[in-house]
Amino acid sequence: MPAHVLILGGTTEARRLAADLAARPGVRVTTSLAGRVARPGALPGEVRTGGFGGPEGLADWLRAHRVDALVDATHPFAESITDHAARAARATGVPALVLRRPGWRPAPGDRWHDVPSLAAAAEALPGLGRRVFLTTGRLGLTAFAHLTDLRFLVRSVDPPEPPLPPDTTVVLARGPFTVTGETGLLRAHRIDVLVTKDSGGEATAAKLTAARELGLPVVVVRRPALPAGVTAVPDVADVLERLGFSQA
Known part of the structure; x- marks a missing residue:
């Protein structure tokens, strides 16, 4: 040992x-x-x-x-x-x-769109929604900075690093999160598409359940x-x- x-x-x-x-x-x-x-x-x-x-x-x-x-x-x-x-x-x-x-796996009723990278997630967004809940962490948001016609809600533990999309609201929070809380957040900001990395685990999985119950598409960045x-x-x-x- x-x-x-x-x-x-x-x-x-x-x-x-x-x-x-x-x-x-x-x-x-x-x-x-x-x-x-x-x-x-x-x-x-x-x-x-x-x-x-x-x-x-x-x-x-x-x-x-x-x-x-x-x-x-x-x-x-x-x-x-x-x-x-x-x-x-x-x-x-x-x-x-x-x-x-x-990693996470889709459940019945999920509307997941698997992509290999943040850049691919950004490319997929315009066809899926205009109010985006972006939960990919505070790094790498440059991939979305050119999307000037979309509105973003960005959540991270610490303030995200610029550049950010021009229409961005930042929420600083640390999991675990609840389905009730995530559902309320999505409704309050009128979110119509979620973007997440396939982090796995229970602490941040509630957003996936909330998106399923609200019928929202989810862009899932798969692991390297x-x-x-x-x-x-x-x-x-x-x-x-x-x-x-x-x-x-």
Whole structure:
């Protein structure tokens, strides 16, 4: 069983894994955060913030801090860090796992439009609606900035980075959200199309139920593919089993 586990965090699953490992005698756990959220919640164990300087920098950190196992529990759309983690693990021989909660799947009555990117989502919007609820996070909104004829409601944890579409209302909020609350929000702003990334999980899934009940189309940006040779496990229990730990 590893004595020092580095978790690339930022998700609910990363927090749960850190709490489990930190409670085990003889286990050192370090969670690394990218630093993109201004006020992250408290985490058990050690915490570091900021990048590593690419895969080489991460490999150096793994060696210098004698890391025995690496768990990439970042957001499913953190494509660069997942690639860096895989390359650093290969360079150092440190065992590595990717923890990814399962993606969302459509239910009867859903009107989903799958797209491969934010740019493709922006291209699809004019034919689907004029009042858009955009829940893709505060980064990457440049893809929608040219849509001057649409009205956007943008929700993120921290203020979004410009450029934004000219007709944009920003709501700062952190999940979990309820179906009742999401339904009320969609009605209050007269939303007629929702855009979301396939983040998975329950914390932000209520908007999908609300959109289904209101009969709204949903543009779903699908996840990027994992690096070659990398597979994901779906939950904390699987990570603990792979690392050789019994369930607490």
